[in-house]
Amino acid sequence: VAPSRCHDVIVIGGGVVGITLARELSRYHLDVVVLESDAEVGFGVSKANSGIIHSGIHADPATLKGALEWPGNEGWLRLRDDLGFGFAQVGELLVALSAEELGTIEHLHARGERKGIPGLQRWDAARVRAHQPNLSRDVIAALWAPTAGVVNPYEAVLLIADNAAANGVEIATEQPVTAIEPAHRGEPDGPLVVHTPTRTLATRYLVNAAGLRADEVARMAGVGTFTITGRKGEEYLLDKRLAGLVTSVIFPCPTPTSKGTLVTPTFDGTIMVGPTAEATDDKDDTATTPEGAQAVFAAAKRLVPAISERDVIAEFAGVRAVADSDDFVLGATGRRGFVNAAGIQSPGLTAAPAIADHIIEVLRDEGLELRERSDWRPRAEHPVRFSALSTREQAELAASEPGFAQLVCRCELVTEAEIVDAIERGARTLDGVKFRTRAGMGRCQGGFCTWRCLELLARCRGIPMTEVTKRGGTSWLVRDRDDVDAAPSGGS
Amino acid sequence: MPITGQLRHLEADYDVAIVGAGPAGMAAALGARARGAERILLVDRDAEPGGILLQCIHSGFGLHAFDEEITGPEYAQRYLEQVLEHDIDVLTDAYVMDVGPGGRMKLMSPTVGVTGLDARSVVLAMGARERTRGAIRIPGDRPSGVMTAGLAQRMVNLDGYLPGRRAAILGSGDIGLIMARRLRLEGVEVVGVFELLPHPSGLMRNVVQCLDDLDIPLHLSTTVVGIHGRDRLERVTVAPVDDGREPILERSWDVDVDTLLLSIGLIPDAELARELGALFDPVTGGPVVSGTMETTIPGVFAAGNVVHVNDLADWVSREARVAGEWAAALATGARRPDEDVRLVPGDNVAYVVPHTISRDGTYTVSFRVKRPIHGPTMLRIGEVHRRKVRAVVPAEMVTLQLAPRMLEGWSGAVLRIDAVPAEAVVR
Numbered sequence: 076v077a078p079s080r081c082h083d084v085i086v087i088g089g090g091v092v093g094i095t096l097a098r099e100l101s102r103y104h105l106d107v108v109v110l111e112s113d114a115e116v117g118f119g120v121s122k123a124n125s126g127i128i129h130s131g132i133h134a135d136p137a138t139l140k141g142a143l144e145w146p147g148n149e150g151w152l153r154l155r156d157d158l159g160f161g162f163a164q165v166g167e168l169l170v171a172l173s174a175e176e177l178g179t180i181e182h183l184h185a186r187g188e189r190k191g192i193p194g195l196q197r198w199d200a201a202r203v204r205a206h207q208p209n210l211s212r213d214v215i216a217a218l219w220a221p222t223a224g225v226v227n228p229y230e231a232v233l234l235i236a237d238n239a240a241a242n243g244v245e246i247a248t249e250q251p252v253t254a255i256e257p258a259h260r261g262e263p264d265g266p267l268v269v270h271t272p273t274r275t276l277a278t279r280y281l282v283n284a285a286g287l288r289a290d291e292v293a294r295m296a297g298v299g300t301f302t303i304t305g306r307k308g309e310e311y312l313l314d315k316r317l318a319g320l321v322t323s324v325i326f327p328c329p330t331p332t333s334k335g336t337l338v339t340p341t342f343d344g345t346i347m348v349g350p351t352a353e354a355t356d357d358k359d360d361t362a363t364t365p366e367g368a369q370a371v372f373a374a375a376k377r378l379v380p381a382i383s384e385r386d387v388i389a390e391f392a393g394v395r396a397v398a399d400s401d402d403f404v405l406g407a408t409g410r411r412g413f414v415n416a417a418g419i420q421s422p423g424l425t426a427a428p429a430i431a432d433h434i435i436e437v438l439r440d441e442g443l444e445l446r447e448r449s450d451w452r453p454r455a456e457h458p459v460r461f462s463a464l465s466t467r468e469q470a471e472l473a474a475s476e477p478g479f480a481q482l483v484c485r486c487e488l489v490t491e492a493e494i495v496d497a498i499e500r501g502a503r504t505l506d507g508v509k510f511r512t513r514a515g516m517g518r519c520q521g522g523f524c525t526w527r528c529l530e531l532l533a534r535c536r537g538i539p540m541t542e543v544t545k546r547g548g549t550s551w552l553v554r555d556r557d558d559v560d561a562a563p564s565g566g567s
Numbered sequence: 568m569p570i571t572g573q574l575r576h577l578e579a580d581y582d583v584a585i586v587g588a589g590p591a592g593m594a595a596a597l598g599a600r601a602r603g604a605e606r607i608l609l610v611d612r613d614a615e616p617g618g619i620l621l622q623c624i625h626s627g628f629g630l631h632a633f634d635e636e637i638t639g640p641e642y643a644q645r646y647l648e649q650v651l652e653h654d655i656d657v658l659t660d661a662y663v664m665d666v667g668p669g670g671r672m673k674l675m676s677p678t679v680g681v682t683g684l685d686a687r688s689v690v691l692a693m694g695a696r697e698r699t700r701g702a703i704r705i706p707g708d709r710p711s712g713v714m715t716a717g718l719a720q721r722m723v724n725l726d727g728y729l730p731g732r733r734a735a736i737l738g739s740g741d742i743g744l745i746m747a748r749r750l751r752l753e754g755v756e757v758v759g760v761f762e763l764l765p766h767p768s769g770l771m772r773n774v775v776q777c778l779d780d781l782d783i784p785l786h787l788s789t790t791v792v793g794i795h796g797r798d799r800l801e802r803v804t805v806a807p808v809d810d811g812r813e814p815i816l817e818r819s820w821d822v823d824v825d826t827l828l829l830s831i832g833l834i835p836d837a838e839l840a841r842e843l844g845a846l847f848d849p850v851t852g853g854p855v856v857s858g859t860m861e862t863t864i865p866g867v868f869a870a871g872n873v874v875h876v877n878d879l880a881d882w883v884s885r886e887a888r889v890a891g892e893w894a895a896a897l898a899t900g901a902r903r904p905d906e907d908v909r910l911v912p913g914d915n916v917a918y919v920v921p922h923t924i925s926r927d928g929t930y931t932v933s934f935r936v937k938r939p940i941h942g943p944t945m946l947r948i949g950e951v952h953r954r955k956v957r958a959v960v961p962a963e964m965v966t967l968q969l970a971p972r973m974l975e976g977w978s979g980a981v982l983r984i985d986a987v988p989a990e991a992v993v994r
Contacts, residue, residue: 480679505711
């Protein structure tokens, strides 16, 4: 089927890079589509990471990673001001545990100052202890960087996506790209056609922000000049009881492949430890392992001795998309109109707003006309978070809309109206509802509210219960009683 | 007799307000009425009163409360009929958000919105919640198909859906055993129940009726050590454990299943008591209670699984009736009994409820043993009472009656509860 219209820009990949880029593109008079292979945006690499907006000191400024780290940090402040997602500038302490590591601190301090990172200070052991009394007594000095922050990465991606959609971007989920070809034979520089199992779309410009699959997407367009390998990281969340154990992000001195295992005070007030950094041949391998847990806790206890495996309440793993150059792969390619935003490993979350700005300049150089809209709305209408309101506000809301008086998730105090709103904003799966509203994230882990969320998803989306999934694909949740032998239909 | 209409008018103040309308809350309401409370409010989060009883469609309820064996919904119905006959205000689809000191209660429901009321006495009867995967840290993937046994019970018994096609069950708690049978009867293949401990966690009658009678294997001293499947569960790895309960990974094997039910224990759902600052028992996970079932917060009572996890609804109702009676007594001006005797766990006893008593009351003392004794066992309440029983196991709560005559002539302050082999007791 020939596509009936030609879009201006298609972004392949609805992770933080693709979504942030799409929102920036929505400032202009452009017809933009984001194609996401998963059932929800931000459910790949963007969801499973440490959620740190880095201070700016970590990456070598001679690399793209280093050049975009600090501008990205500044970009997050602007996004936060516009969209109001959870973001706290808690600062970071990079600690030295031995005399050799003092050299690393000095090197990063000097380099950070050359990069223009404000507020850097070298702290002695006494100052470190006064600020973070629970750190190991073996810490002999630290580099303090106040510009580091923590963010809920999935909340941020969802709100950026909502704002992009409100400004006219089409975000299409469950659209894995299967083929890319020129729209017209004999016009190698002309528009491109993108195929998914259910759609065929034409576009003048194509941005490859396909994360772990970006090398495959580049090959489809005939410009496969790089490969992506996976580097897995396991993270462990500790009980809320430990809130306040550390109040800034604690870094060890880095190794050649990783920033090491961190102790992070998440935006939600829990303590998270991780990640590991293990090369994996399987880009979908997000299993946690006993070995990973052992490595994380051994490393974390060196920084904060009071940390214990016994306090784990949840664990997950993510896979970093590492290009063979070990740097971001950004920019134009041998195919006019096909632009890469690939190889986004750490500090990729931090750099995402700067990557978006960079890619927009590349698109301009490729000939994309950028005329600013007068009606662009930078601010999103925020979902109501009932639990955060005062009793008076809760009472007023409940009086005006009974859905706000109907509780669904008791542990996190999430109402039916919030869940319906999340589904209207695009949540298609149980995890989509959970990550948008926090329903099911509390101490009972969905024991009581899962069923109600399922019913609401089925009702609002007009589908049978058997077609509701945990996170798309074959992650079905229930099947019919008379369907003992037949396979459930799975995702929709 | 279904509930015909939602309560639309809430009083501004009540003598007794009860949080949770399961077997505890409804019994507490009846106890409160019997003891003379006039305005009684029963609040429940679900659309209908009954709590978890509504999804327990198996029989085995009521043997003590009604002298006959009935199902969970029937048990709930019998209590509900009495509740309605006694003109107790019932507010469903409602959630108590907060209980303040002095009985100020904040609640929400679609019919009354977000509102407050005052209660002279409060009874906490919220029951228990199930422990989840996070509590036991199974490494691996995070696919769909891993759920608590109670969630599966709800979807099968109340909504008519099945959780999968081929299931394993981790933990031999009663809900897991009952769900093994239920799934088998519904045509789901149940490959086995895996229990970390060397003995079953549920009642022996459930092991016999739910597993043995249906040839479902029970693997003791065995646990799940890996979960595999990207989208939907595909298989689990199980391994035997050594005496220290550490898995022996060299002897692990894989089991192909699309469903894993977790029946790994219940935790009192006592957050309201915690937020009030009540003292807790670290063993039960519930609040410390007096012989009148009052927590350490004056005027706030608690009973049933919110205090300690019971194995029979009948015991829950019996305990909650006491709480309701005393909640009413205090609300209508009675004085607290002077409780100067502490009950503490002794040899082979994990916990004791209540935690304190007075010398002139009659009490049901409930406790659980730590280790099974498969033979004549002596149960002792300090020096004042002893009773010989045939055997004890951790899965079955033990109760003893304590009457004022037993304490006559005894002037101590602490009674230790022991459960030891009878032959070891020197007479």
